[in-house]
Amino acid sequence: MGVFTSCCIIDDDEFFILSSKNTLKQVDFSTNILYYTNGQKALDGLVGLIVENIKLPTIIFLDLNMPKRDGWSFLEEFEALPEDKIKHIQIYITSSFISPSLIEKAKKYKLVKDYIVKPLTEKALLKITASQKVT
Template identity: 55%
Template sequence: MSMYESCCVIDDDAFFFFNTKRLMQKSGFCDNILHYSNGQEAIDALVGLIIEDIALPQVILLDLNMPKKNGWEFLKEYKALPQSKRKHTQLYIISSFSSPSGMAKAQEYEGIVDDYITKPLTEEKLMQIAKKAVQ
């Protein structure tokens, strides 16, 4: 049995997603992993889940640099979703860049963004995410 029932990875890097999915399954973090290649696909899918009255994924890993709708644009629309629907979701920015300006901007989404994590994603970082859910 996995720690989480469902997770969502929003990232246009297929190699990152492949490795993340494998790591999540191997570590028992999550088995049901949704994947979207850009923010537009992801927000459309999450709105669809809300319309169907299906719970949002418990963890969302969000890349910032993507085509069509980047991570910041996704966050703006995600923030507009009903708080009652997203309150059980942990959202983490996962980026290749550890820029102070990006981290500062992430803090503007306090209560929505749980943390800013620099790639690569490791099992240790996944366990830190799981620990935050328990607190």
């Protein structure tokens, strides 16, 4: 059934998407898993859900380095959406880079909950579920 109704992966690395989806399923993290291969497709898709009055995913795993629209640009646009549509969302930055400056920059965004160094592991997912109010 999944701890969360839905989650979303935004990453241009198809192997990361596939392995993350498998890990999410192993820990029964989410009933529905959306994914987008760049920030622009994600923004378009999520805005489309808002237009259709469909609740957005509770958890978003966001890569920073992507073509067309990177994670930072996605965050800027996404946080400008109507607050009543996005206030329930928690974004987890997923990156291969371990950089104190990137981690500090991520903390400046109100929806960013944490910074996870890839890969997305069962341990990281269980930490999220343990620290969250189940939706």
